[in-house]
Amino acid sequence: MNDLLFLNHHSQKIVMRTKEGNKEKDILEAAVKVFGEYGYHNSKIAKIAEVANVATGSVYVYYKNKEDILLQIFDFVWSRLYHDAEEIYKNANLSSIEKLDSLIDLIFDLFASNTPLTLVFVNEQNHLQKSVPQKFTPYYEKFFDCGEHIVIEGINSNVFTKTIDVKIFRNYIFGGIRLLLNKWANAPDEFPLNKIRRNVKYFLKNGIVT
Amino acid sequence: MNDLLFLNHHSQKIVMRTKEGNKEKDILEAAVKVFGEYGYHNSKIAKIAEVANVATGSVYVYYKNKEDILLQIFDFVWSRLYHDAEEIYKNANLSSIEKLDSLIDLIFDLFASNTPLTLVFVNEQNHLQKSVPQKFTPYYEKFFDCGEHIVIEGINSNVFTKTIDVKIFRNYIFGGIRLLLNKWANAPDEFPLNKIRRNVKYFLKNGIVT
Amino acid sequence: MNDLLFLNHHSQKIVMRTKEGNKEKDILEAAVKVFGEYGYHNSKIAKIAEVANVATGSVYVYYKNKEDILLQIFDFVWSRLYHDAEEIYKNANLSSIEKLDSLIDLIFDLFASNTPLTLVFVNEQNHLQKSVPQKFTPYYEKFFDCGEHIVIEGINSNVFTKTIDVKIFRNYIFGGIRLLLNKWANAPDEFPLNKIRRNVKYFLKNGIVT
Amino acid sequence: MNDLLFLNHHSQKIVMRTKEGNKEKDILEAAVKVFGEYGYHNSKIAKIAEVANVATGSVYVYYKNKEDILLQIFDFVWSRLYHDAEEIYKNANLSSIEKLDSLIDLIFDLFASNTPLTLVFVNEQNHLQKSVPQKFTPYYEKFFDCGEHIVIEGINSNVFTKTIDVKIFRNYIFGGIRLLLNKWANAPDEFPLNKIRRNVKYFLKNGIVT
DNA sequence: AATGAATGAGATTTCATTCAT
DNA sequence: TATGAATGAAATCTCATTCAT
Numbered sequence: 001m002n003d004l005l006f007l008n009h010h011s012q013k014i015v016m017r018t019k020e021g022n023k024e025k026d027i028l029e030a031a032v033k034v035f036g037e038y039g040y041h042n043s044k045i046a047k048i049a050e051v052a053n054v055a056t057g058s059v060y061v062y063y064k065n066k067e068d069i070l071l072q073i074f075d076f077v078w079s080r081l082y083h084d085a086e087e088i089y090k091n092a093n094l095s096s097i098e099k100l101d102s103l104i105d106l107i108f109d110l111f112a113s114n115t116p117l118t119l120v121f122v123n124e125q126n127h128l129q130k131s132v133p134q135k136f137t138p139y140y141e142k143f144f145d146c147g148e149h150i151v152i153e154g155i156n157s158n159v160f161t162k163t164i165d166v167k168i169f170r171n172y173i174f175g176g177i178r179l180l181l182n183k184w185a186n187a188p189d190e191f192p193l194n195k196i197r198r199n200v201k202y203f204l205k206n207g208i209v210t
Numbered sequence: 211m212n213d214l215l216f217l218n219h220h221s222q223k224i225v226m227r228t229k230e231g232n233k234e235k236d237i238l239e240a241a242v243k244v245f246g247e248y249g250y251h252n253s254k255i256a257k258i259a260e261v262a263n264v265a266t267g268s269v270y271v272y273y274k275n276k277e278d279i280l281l282q283i284f285d286f287v288w289s290r291l292y293h294d295a296e297e298i299y300k301n302a303n304l305s306s307i308e309k310l311d312s313l314i315d316l317i318f319d320l321f322a323s324n325t326p327l328t329l330v331f332v333n334e335q336n337h338l339q340k341s342v343p344q345k346f347t348p349y350y351e352k353f354f355d356c357g358e359h360i361v362i363e364g365i366n367s368n369v370f371t372k373t374i375d376v377k378i379f380r381n382y383i384f385g386g387i388r389l390l391l392n393k394w395a396n397a398p399d400e401f402p403l404n405k406i407r408r409n410v411k412y413f414l415k416n417g418i419v420t
Numbered sequence: 421m422n423d424l425l426f427l428n429h430h431s432q433k434i435v436m437r438t439k440e441g442n443k444e445k446d447i448l449e450a451a452v453k454v455f456g457e458y459g460y461h462n463s464k465i466a467k468i469a470e471v472a473n474v475a476t477g478s479v480y481v482y483y484k485n486k487e488d489i490l491l492q493i494f495d496f497v498w499s500r501l502y503h504d505a506e507e508i509y510k511n512a513n514l515s516s517i518e519k520l521d522s523l524i525d526l527i528f529d530l531f532a533s534n535t536p537l538t539l540v541f542v543n544e545q546n547h548l549q550k551s552v553p554q555k556f557t558p559y560y561e562k563f564f565d566c567g568e569h570i571v572i573e574g575i576n577s578n579v580f581t582k583t584i585d586v587k588i589f590r591n592y593i594f595g596g597i598r599l600l601l602n603k604w605a606n607a608p609d610e611f612p613l614n615k616i617r618r619n620v621k622y623f624l625k626n627g628i629v630t
Numbered sequence: 631m632n633d634l635l636f637l638n639h640h641s642q643k644i645v646m647r648t649k650e651g652n653k654e655k656d657i658l659e660a661a662v663k664v665f666g667e668y669g670y671h672n673s674k675i676a677k678i679a680e681v682a683n684v685a686t687g688s689v690y691v692y693y694k695n696k697e698d699i700l701l702q703i704f705d706f707v708w709s710r711l712y713h714d715a716e717e718i719y720k721n722a723n724l725s726s727i728e729k730l731d732s733l734i735d736l737i738f739d740l741f742a743s744n745t746p747l748t749l750v751f752v753n754e755q756n757h758l759q760k761s762v763p764q765k766f767t768p769y770y771e772k773f774f775d776c777g778e779h780i781v782i783e784g785i786n787s788n789v790f791t792k793t794i795d796v797k798i799f800r801n802y803i804f805g806g807i808r809l810l811l812n813k814w815a816n817a818p819d820e821f822p823l824n825k826i827r828r829n830v831k832y833f834l835k836n837g838i839v840t
Numbered sequence: 841a842a843t844g845a846a847t848g849a850g851a852t853t854t855c856a857t858t859c860a861t
Numbered sequence: 862t863a864t865g866a867a868t869g870a871a872a873t874c875t876c877a878t879t880c881a882t
Contacts, residue, residue: 039340041251055868123336130249160418168409175389176382183381199378207417208370265843459760461671475847543756580838588829595809596802603801619798627837628790685864
């Protein structure tokens, strides 16, 4: 979560990096590491507290419960993705193809420097969508709507084919990217991010038939 | 899991369908239902036993532990996929494109009639690959190798482009299909399997640029 | 709870006293002791299990949670009181005064040999009526209705005075008895049960004015 | 607790009513409300602080711990009751019967305007007498001694019967009143205080036999 | 093989109390 | 005095697994 800003429960920006520390942020970052390493269900609150260098009880000062922590992580990620995606969508200087490429870049750029966050992102979303769908971040849908609009624009301007179903297409790409991010996070040397990025851009535009 | 054969721990075919029932198979099928509905971590052995109509303790007569049940499910699925994929691969009457299409069909055909199995397949594999990678079914790799060979064949015969990285391609497709199967299993009307199948075949061959 | 029968969750009589033991009953009796000694809120499930000579988890095999145990205790007591009270009420051979005296005896007889049960009875009912009133045993109201009917009978036959409000009277007596049972349970020598019993019968009939 | 004086830890009268407020008193009054509503064991210090409009930590500036707050409440109540009872006892103008009636009135008058205080009084005394008997307010015993003396006076002057045991009698009445106060506090319309008062005075003097 | 009662380790969560400011 | 973030001990409850029958 490096140099990124994010918002706490009261929508105040958490940017403090002073000596006194920022426990809310420390805990969230620790949770990302722990969830990333062990998976949500095998992660213990005590371990998160230990990694965050706070007492167990302190976790509950900032987060309602274990699930809430995961919820905040996804809220952070999808909010970022959505806001950046919207900017791309609104950018009149970009062609449909460029917008789609930028969208791909956006995702890879966000995760490029944060393996644990990637692991949480690719592995734990199902849990939340199953268990507390009503509380799941609204940015998720908004992001996809944004992507959909870009594709529809491209179809209307005859750059993209009419043949495809947009809803299916968006899930197809996202599923593909998600699994590739997973592979990268587990074996960065075998699956270098830039190679993945290049291939994905090619696949989705041209397919593989010569 | 209907009319499919599968193998027990001693690699004996389980086909018995006598009156007394086949508890090993009953338990596995019950587990698929329960894991599919609640997710692996929220599934209780007692619930699986109840659905299978056996006593809790009986589950441990046939399976070492909870994880082992999941392992057997994936072993069954990937074994099926691998064996069928190999047949396609070896079929001299098919072109590379036809083989690739058949591979897609293979997957969709397997899951078409079994929503719970689909849900387990798309949601719970990560768990096993994280937690017991060394025990994970060898058919998984074999299946993908098979798919890879088909693509390489196509590249060599100039039907498929050299531009792509085969390892990345295979994960890209599989990730896309996996997420789409998930969507279908949760909302079959919104995501009809045949529409998905048709779109996927188109995407992977042609991409979306006109 | 000595030689009394009581019913388990499935309304089966629990009378077994064999070597194999009867854990459901053991736990309930242990709970009476522990609740009686420490009070409900300061009683630990682990302590109850220890006293009952079972594992902590076994408590939850038979009881939904801590509150459920208390609920079963009160259900047992009030069911006993109600059923015995009804018999008295229906007994045509007794005068109204004799019925009232028998009602008093009934209560004292039930608790006479069981100090811990008395302590639970006099100290912990508030908790349940506050926290889970909807689940509280129906025998409680039924018992009091019974007592009320006896008093009304007496009023109608001019043995008891019209001056009183029956609902107030019933709570007055019961409150008085409850506190006296408490005193007895804590200091049986200072407050001998038979002396209490004799006094109570006198008070409620004659008052103290000469 | 309205216009009543009470004493702080150093036996100084707390009467200050300045703008800045009187936190010690605010906290005690808040505690009465919170204990009354939730019961002692389900009341949280943080909630008391919130109701008192002070910080959590401030509670510990004035009270040693949670139990101490309850102790102060009972000390306040029994001190009031004792001092007023003593006045009645010493009043040479009253007959024994009048004194007894005044004692009843005393109790009802104290609680008449303060439902939460009543609830604490009738529900939480057991807790203290069990858990910290050595620290329980001395006014409790003194109040009862006072009542006892009044009854003994009556017996000696032949107004009250010799038949009764005074210790038992005092607990009987007090138990009855306590339960009735409870009923009133929970359903003031069903159990109007004056009706209760009238009935209690009648019962204890005349009993119910015509 | 089949059972299901019994186990007990373990994890989440709560909250009275402390203490640095 | 006053604060309220931080603490961490403690307790309830869960449930995979065992084992005597």
